[in-house]
Amino acid sequence: MKTSEFKQAIEEMGFITTNERGHVFVYLNKSHKDIEWSAASVRVDRIFGFKMFIKHDVKISEEKKRNLAELLFEYASTPLDEREEPKKYYIKCPITGEYLHKHLGLGGFDWFTENTYSPYRKSRFTRAEIDAFEFEHAHLIEEEVTE
DSSP states (O other): OOHHHHHHHHHHTTOEEEEETTEEEEESOTTOOSGGGEEEEEESSSTTOEEEOOOTTSOOOHHHHHHHHHHHHHHHTSOGGGTSOOOEEEEEOTTTOOEEEEETTTOOEEEESOOOOBTTEEOOEEHHHHHTOSSOOTTSEEEEOOO
16 A cells, blocks of 8 residues: 555545645644653654554544454555655756657657646656666756655
8 A cells, every 4th residue: 555545545534734844643633742642653754653642531433443453554654665655756858858748548758848647648667667668868868856
């Protein structure tokens, strides 16, 4: 399970998540982000590292507690290398400075002056996608996506 998938599933249950000190903390609500109101934490850099902190007087259904525990275990048991999305890169022409885009649906590639998002073309590529290009690309510049 990816970290982004884990956080989305937790937030869909009505909890709040934050990344702090190598953990994803799960809070009961936005207004009380402290240990008194935290429901759980899971380590992002260790396998099987998680805790639940729900007190007996907190009104959360048994089903919701069970679902939270199952999500925590699923994420905590995911190997570390499978938790994060692979790095992505923009591909830039060293001569023109334009960015490579792959047309979605139609196939093929084209060059554009910007590397902005479009639902019709792809401008971010994983290492595996770059290595699978069927054209010479060793001379192209790779810029790591940081956003």
